[in-house]
Amino acid sequence: ANVNAVKRQILINYGPYSQELESRYHSMKVVACAFEAELDFAHSVTELPQVAARRYQYWASHNLQLIRTQEGTLGELQATLVAKKEKLQLKAQREDRQAQNFQN
Incomplete structure (x- = not known):
C-alpha cells in the first residue's frame, strides 16, 4: 500500500483477556529525510535516500468495555x-x- 495515500487512520485493538476495545485516531505524514541535491543545473539529480512516515495522534486513546447492548x-x-x-x-x-x- 502507498503510505503517502493514507491521511488519517483509526487503530482498533481488542484485548481478549480484558475484553476491552482500545481505539486511537492518528494522522500520517510522509516526509523525505536526508534531502540532497547537486548544484549542477544540467545534471540536477535529487536523491531521497530515506522516506520516513510520522504519526500524529489527534486525541487520547479510548478504552471501551462492552457491558450490555440493548436498543429501544x-x-x-x-x-x-x-x-x-x-x-x-x-x-x-x-x-x-x-x-x-x-x-x-
Whole structure:
C-alpha cells in the first residue's frame, strides 16, 4: 500500500483477556529525510535516500468495555418481538401451503 495515500487512520485493538476495545485516531505524514541535491543545473539529480512516515495522534486513546447492548425502550422491544413472531407464523403458513401444493 502507498503510505503517502493514507491521511488519517483509526487503530482498533481488542484485548481478549480484558475484553476491552482500545481505539486511537492518528494522522500520517510522509516526509523525505536526508534531502540532497547537486548544484549542477544540467545534471540536477535529487536523491531521497530515506522516506520516513510520522504519526500524529489527534486525541487520547479510548478504552471501551462492552457491558450490555440493548436498543429501544421496553415497549419498542415488545413490539419488535410481536412483529417477529407474526413474521415467523406467516413463514410457517407459506411453507405449509407450498407443501400442500407440492403434494397435489
